[in-house]
Amino acid sequence: MTTQIRSDAERLAAIPRPGSESPVGTGKHAHRPGRSRIAIQLLGRRFLVMIPTVLLVSLGVFAVAAASPFDPLTAHLGDRYQSATQAQRDAVTQAYGLDDHWFTAWWKWWVAVFRGDPGWSSTMRQPVADVIGQRLPFTVGMSLxxxxxxxxxxxxxxxxxxxxxxxxxxxxCTSLAAMLAATPPFVVSLLLVSVFAVGLGWFPTSGARRPGDDYSLDGLLTHAVLPYLALTISMIPWLLLTMRSAVVDAAVSDAVLGARARGVGGWPLLRGHIVPVSVLPTLALLGTRLPELIAGAAIVETVFGWPGLAEALVDSAVALDFSLLAPLAVGSAVLVLIGSALSDATAVWIDPRIGLRA
Structure with missing residues (x-):
């Protein structure tokens, strides 16, 4: 009996644990890569997939622009559209290549981007690079x-x-999360403005600084409270419900029941056995919900007048400012792809057994 118990223990000890590397020359697990290497390989494959995806997204932006019934010349001329002569309209059309085929315009745009000149924004009346450089920190800081x-x-x-x-x-919590999940971000934003800005007067209603003042840390933090709360509240419900469901399933799994039988409970059980498994669906959802974050940021920035790129994306789409719309749309696609890749790589690093390959 003692010999049998020792033999079983030796066989169990020889089974490689998830995320650990087996010694060289010990069978089919001899060259199994570590969790960090698996995550890096996944990121490399996602990067290769990202290149054609970004090209297709940019191609789609210009194709949709060509199918739009609106005249982009209106956005370039603005208030001068009605009073402009035909010669002036032709000059603007020629200068900005508004009469080019959409594929030609797409090709010229990429050539200009690689040369470091993304173009001129007709809505902002300044180079696209300056618009992105000035507004990017506001959106990145708020969204992150x-x-x-x-x-x-x-x-x-x-x-x-x-x-x-x-x-x-x-x-x-589940009732509140379900109610918030069905509430659009602009409704949450308006409620926050009504209560904390208009009703109580605790925070400003819009902008990132007081009229006539320069940007300051104190002013930015004060003006950022309400849009930050609106965007955070809009992101919590689905993540909370997913995490709660995963914890409920993990709590009745065989591994957790076995841990309970061994006397493990409380915080050690939650930290060591339940959370590492339950957090994986939440991380996966986090990557797939990035488009919602971008859409929510666009709505929140518009409601609060926050000077970020999301607001510029809405303005460029409304005004048919495709010189600004194209890089913002492509940048949003890149952000979603990077976020999805990072969430999956993190999941692989936590548990290499899931074996994501693409």
């Missing part, structure tokens, strides 16, 4: 802060309510 806050709140709160399934806190 909201995304990180929403992820942390959703993961922590989802784990807590998932471990207390059916309790008062669980019912309250």
């Amino acid at each position: 802060a909201a995304l990180l806050s929403a992820a942390v709140i959703a993961i922590v709160l989802g784990a807590v309510v998932g471990m207390r399934r059916g309790g008062l806190l669980d019912r309250a």
Whole structure:
């Protein structure tokens, strides 16, 4: 009996653990790469896929622009459109290549981008590079802060309510999350403005600084509170519900039941056995919800007058400013692809057994 127990223990010890590398020359697991190498390989494959995807997205932007019934000359001339002579209209058309075929315009745009000249924005009345350089920090700072806050709140709160399934806190959080998930971001934004800006007067209603003032850290933080809250609140519900559902499923899994039988409970059980498994669906959802983050940022920035790229994206689409619309659309696509790749790579690093290949 002692010999049999020792033999079983040796066989169990020889089984490689997930994420660990087996010694060289120990069978089919001898050359199994580590978790970091698997994640890097996944990122490399996603980068290769990103190149044709970005080209197709940019191609689609120019194709849709060509099919638009609106005249882009109106955006370039603005208030001067009605009073402009035919010679002036022809000159603007020739200068900006508005009569080019959409494929020719797409090709010229990429050539100009590689030369470092993305073009001129007719809506902002300045070079596209200056528009992006001035507005990018506002959008990146706001979106990144909201995304990180929403992820942390959703993961922590989802784990807590998932471990207390059916309790008062669980019912309250799930009901509130379901209600917020059905509420558009602009409604959340208007409610925040009505309560905290108009009603209580605690925060400004719009902008990133007071009229006539220069940008300052204190002014930025004060004006950013409400749009930050609106964007964070719009991101929490689906992440929270996903995390809560994953924790509920993990809590009744064989691995967790076995850990409970061995006397593991409380925080060690949650941290070591439940969260590492439950966080994977949340990370996957985080990558796929980036388009919602971009759309929500566009709505929130428009409502609050936040001087970011999302607001410029809306303005360029309305005014048919395709010199600005094209790089913003391509940049949004790149952001979504990068976010999806990073979320999947993180999931692979946490648990290499999921074996993502594309």
